[in-house]
Amino acid sequence: MSEPVKNTLLFLLVGGLILLTGFMQSWNSAILILNMGLISAIMAIGVNLQWGFAGLFNVGVMGFVALGGLAVVLVAAAPTAGAWGAGGIGIVLALLMGAATVVAAVFVTKKMPKGRTRMLVLIAIMIGGFFLYRGVFDPNVAAVEAINPAAAGNIGGLSLPVLLAWPAGGLLAAGAAWLIGKTALGLRSDYLAIATLGIAEIIIAVLKNEDWLARGVKNVIGLPRPVPYEIDLQNDPSFVERASGLGLDPVTASTLYVKLGYSVLFLIVLLVLLWMAQMALKSPWGRMMRAIRDNEVAAEAMGKDVTRRHLQIFVLGSAICGIAGAMMTTLDGQLTPGTYQPLRFTFLIWVMVIVGGSGNNFGAVLGAMLIWFLWVQVEPIGLWLMQVITSGMADGSALKEHLIDSAAHMRLLTMGLVLLLVLRFSPRGLIPEH
Amino acid sequence: MDFLNAIVALSNFVLVPAIAYGSQLALGALGVTLIYGILRFSNFAHGDTMAFGAMIAVLVTWWLQSMGVGLGPLPTALLALPVAILGCMALVLITDRLVYHFYREQKAKPVILVIVSMGVMFIMNGLVRFIIGPNDQRFADGERFLISARDFKEMTGLREGLAIKTTQGLTVVVAVIAVALLFWFLNKTRTGKSMRAYSDNEDLALLSGINPERVVMYTWLIVAALATTAGVLYGLDKSFKPFVYFQLLLPIFASAIVGGLGNPLGAIAGGFIIAFSEVTITYAWKKVLTYVLPDALAPSGLVQLLSTDYKFAVSFVILLIVLLYKPTGLFKGKAV
Numbered sequence A: 001m002s003e004p005v006k007n008t009l010l011f012l013l014v015g016g017l018i019l020l021t022g023f024m025q026s027w028n029s030a031i032l033i034l035n036m037g038l039i040s041a042i043m044a045i046g047v048n049l050q051w052g053f054a055g056l057f058n059v060g061v062m063g064f065v066a067l068g069g070l071a072v073v074l075v076a077a078a079p080t081a082g083a084w085g086a087g088g089i090g091i092v093l094a095l096l097m098g099a100a101t102v103v104a105a106v107f108v109t110k111k112m113p114k115g116r117t118r119m120l121v122l123i124a125i126m127i128g129g130f131f132l133y134r135g136v137f138d139p140n141v142a143a144v145e146a147i148n149p150a151a152a153g154n155i156g157g158l159s160l161p162v163l164l165a166w167p168a169g170g171l172l173a174a175g176a177a178w179l180i181g182k183t184a185l186g187l188r189s190d191y192l193a194i195a196t197l198g199i200a201e202i203i204i205a206v207l208k209n210e211d212w213l214a215r216g217v218k219n220v221i222g223l224p225r226p227v228p229y230e231i232d233l234q235n236d237p238s239f240v241e242r243a244s245g246l247g248l249d250p251v252t253a254s255t256l257y258v259k260l261g262y263s264v265l266f267l268i269v270l271l272v273l274l275w276m277a278q279m280a281l282k283s284p285w286g287r288m289m290r291a292i293r294d295n296e297v298a299a300e301a302m303g304k305d306v307t308r309r310h311l312q313i314f315v316l317g318s319a320i321c322g323i324a325g326a327m328m329t330t331l332d333g334q335l336t337p338g339t340y341q342p343l344r345f346t347f348l349i350w351v352m353v354i355v356g357g358s359g360n361n362f363g364a365v366l367g368a369m370l371i372w373f374l375w376v377q378v379e380p381i382g383l384w385l386m387q388v389i390t391s392g393m394a395d396g397s398a399l400k401e402h403l404i405d406s407a408a409h410m411r412l413l414t415m416g417l418v419l420l421l422v423l424r425f426s427p428r429g430l431i432p433e434h
Numbered sequence B: 001m002d003f004l005n006a007i008v009a010l011s012n013f014v015l016v017p018a019i020a021y022g023s024q025l026a027l028g029a030l031g032v033t034l035i036y037g038i039l040r041f042s043n044f045a046h047g048d049t050m051a052f053g054a055m056i057a058v059l060v061t062w063w064l065q066s067m068g069v070g071l072g073p074l075p076t077a078l079l080a081l082p083v084a085i086l087g088c089m090a091l092v093l094i095t096d097r098l099v100y101h102f103y104r105e106q107k108a109k110p111v112i113l114v115i116v117s118m119g120v121m122f123i124m125n126g127l128v129r130f131i132i133g134p135n136d137q138r139f140a141d142g143e144r145f146l147i148s149a150r151d152f153k154e155m156t157g158l159r160e161g162l163a164i165k166t167t168q169g170l171t172v173v174v175a176v177i178a179v180a181l182l183f184w185f186l187n188k189t190r191t192g193k194s195m196r197a198y199s200d201n202e203d204l205a206l207l208s209g210i211n212p213e214r215v216v217m218y219t220w221l222i223v224a225a226l227a228t229t230a231g232v233l234y235g236l237d238k239s240f241k242p243f244v245y246f247q248l249l250l251p252i253f254a255s256a257i258v259g260g261l262g263n264p265l266g267a268i269a270g271g272f273i274i275a276f277s278e279v280t281i282t283y284a285w286k287k288v289l290t291y292v293l294p295d296a297l298a299p300s301g302l303v304q305l306l307s308t309d310y311k312f313a314v315s316f317v318i319l320l321i322v323l324l325y326k327p328t329g330l331f332k333g334k335a336v
Helices: A001-026 A025-051 A062-076 A083-111 A117-147 A164-186 A187-208 A230-232 A237-245 A250-282 A284-294 A296-301 A306-332 A344-358 A362-389 A398-425 B001-040 B046-067 B076-108 B110-132 B149-156 B167-188 B190-199 B202-206 B212-237 B243-260 B266-283 B286-292 B308-325
Strands: B145-147
Touching: A001 A025, A001 A362, A025 A062, A025 A250, A025 A284, A025 A306, A025 A344, A025 A362, A025 B001, A062 A164, A062 A306, A062 A344, A062 B001, A083 A117, A083 B266, A164 A187, A164 A306, A164 B308, A187 A344, A187 B110, A187 B212, A187 B243, A187 B308, A230 A237, A237 B110, A250 A284, A250 A306, A250 A362, A284 A296, A284 A306, A284 B190, A296 A306, A296 B308, A306 A344, A344 A362, A344 A398, A344 B110, A362 A398, A398 B076, A398 B110, B001 B149, B001 B167, B001 B190, B001 B212, B001 B243, B001 B266, B001 B286, B046 B076, B046 B110, B046 B212, B046 B243, B076 B212, B145 B149, B145 B167, B167 B190, B167 B266, B190 B202, B190 B212, B202 B212, B243 B266, B243 B308, B266 B286
Parallel strands: none
Antiparallel strands: none
């Protein structure tokens, strides 16, 4: 079997699995799997860019995804009346002062001669800056959070079209990635892994605790959507007519229409990014990246600036994860910082890339769709399996109940098993790099 | 008098919790550092290994409690600890045989082993949730306090109380014993010496006839014992929840790296550095400062530098500073 045929068949297999879900369960769940699969595919492209192209070990995907979600709130949500006047400007001022402190510290480190004086000046700048920052920051935050805390209590958004939030999510993630990359990219691979893991946790902690920003764990709900609302469609006579023409009842038709609308939008973004990633892979730039990945010393000897190229690709890959994060928050219609879990948003994406084939963009997309399908469907399959296993046991026995209750945790086991099996028997993934 | 009160308040809220937490981190970091030194990769599954060992201890403790067996004032979990260690040893040896052994033969790159350990992490995490569920489990029993705050106040007549939980005292005692045993093993026994030799220079060790598989096996056994002990002590002190152990991965790695990966002494120092900074930076200093400072200077706010939710940020920032200025850690670690 030639390679293109094999790859097409693999993609058809995943498509077939999703269609099977549609026939056997419901079309709504099938399209939901498709939508999240498309978003996962974009995240996988981002990780593949960093790991597959450049060999950067980034386990902070969750943080960039969450930053994308934050961008949706900041760009598209309705502004909170009076928040900017009450303390918003003060908060921005405080943050700028904090940034100025860090810049001053870096400046002092670079310009002053090494010695005790430098240490003392540094400590003075840091401590003074910190208290100054807290002095301005705290009262302003209190003022913003006091505005209607039950429904708002945050600075709100700009009320711009939600589609603008997607590139904004990418930009926000890129900015964070630049800052992180500047400090952490010089580190060895497993140090970088720990550093990114920590940064993701910090980003989530900020989202959970800074209520003035996006209401923290109180969540922001009712974010605007790029597609119409189901209820409007159901009240639209021409839509109801077309639905009945297709033999569907209006409620089902409207939910399917909305979900398919998302699918089309996501597919467009995925195709554009996939095309760009393919072009990058084939370009001299892509060859240089792989050369750096395979032999850093040799690439450096050829005059390539390894650190800058690493920074570049780290920022690009993180930006793609940010875009995907913004898309996911748009699909959910809400930002819920409490739901970001590293196993789901970082390590699962890694499983997708490894299973699909690191270094190959199509592999990453395939892996993402396949693994997401498994992630969703393992639970019902596990439940069924448990029911079969326990069918011989007496009803009401503690072990039977425990086994059936635990079926929900089959997911993690399965994902680990899939990852280990692929790494062992097909370490280059389903669609290997050329 | 005020000065004494300040010292007592400081001990009660900062020193005692930080020493207990630091001991737990040190035990965890020792496991990470040994794996790094001998097997030469960062083991992402370490947090979940701790959770697995602690889980067995929880189950055995429950069984013992239902049989009416106990240790009186001490937690029953101490009786369960040896069983849990054996269970955890079995798990890591099976994992090594089925998973890591293959990549060792292949001489795979360390980063591949890290990804493999991610898979192991998923499986262990799933296993723990599958067996005991994702929720909080309490298994501490026995006397709750060595000294309760009220007793202390009555004894000394001070306004501030000093409470030391049994689990905190136990943590420190057990940690000291474990570390002493470990260092005795590494420095005095033949196997320990061969482990150190293998860690220092693999080729030279192989040349002098050290059996690598034996060294690796002993490493896993020790790591399982350390991880289970750390997991049980942490669970007794706080509570047992699978996800929390996964989150401990960050401070544990921070401790091991700050001390210098591959250096056991560094891991212990790193654990205490991380624990003390986390606790001091997230502690509200108002009480202590009110005692120490004259009335005119008494603080009006809480004087809490960072809210407790940002404790990850603390370990992380220390990690970054150390890495930027001393890339191999405070004590000289190794670089693969």
